[in-house]
Amino acid sequence: MTASVVTIVYVNDAPAAARFYGDLLDMSPSFETPGYIAFDLGPGADLALWAGQFENLSSEVPRTxxxxxxxxxxxxxxxxxxxxxxxxxxxxxxxxxxxxxxxxxxxxxxxxxxxxxxxxx
Incomplete structure (x- = not known):
């Protein structure tokens, strides 16, 4: 079985988050829609930014x-x-x-x- 691991990070604004992560990682997205943007991190690994899953996602909510x-x-x-x-x-x-x-x-x-x-x- 061929599988890929995609880490999904929930964000309020996918394009803004993609600019932030693109700048930090010095890379461009490999897939883009208005609410879902992914970065190919190498064989079998992606980082995806997904907006619209939570209304007004707050940075004050503890992350686990x-x-x-x-x-x-x-x-x-x-x-x-x-x-x-x-x-x-x-x-x-x-x-x-x-x-x-x-x-x-x-x-x-x-x-x-x-x-x-x-x-x-």
Whole structure:
């Protein structure tokens, strides 16, 4: 069986969210409709932004999951990404720190969805 894993992130405005994620990931969407926009992250993995599933999605609602950008460049690359995102005005919840799996930091998108940057396993 061939399968693909699509991580869906609920957002208020799919085009605005796509501009945010496209800027962070330095990539363009692979599929676009007015309310659903996807990014091809590599073989078998996509990130999709889906609007209209919740009315007035609030960033104040606690989130119980995260999108994780797993990098292979080590702690120095993580710190560089942190500095880049900070300079872009991305909201940072937790700056770089050590966790059980290595150095990491946690940001949020404009809709309050969590984005973790961490080392690749």
């Amino acid at each position: 999951s995260e999108v994780c950008l797993a990098i292979d460049g080590g702690p120095d690359q993580l710190d560089e990404i942190f500095e880049e995102w900070n300079a872009k005005g991305v909201t940072i919840l937790h700056g770089p720190s050590e966790a059980g799996f290595g150095r990491t930091f946690l940001a949020v998108d404009p809709d309050g969805n969590r984005i973790r940057v961490a080392p690749q396993d």
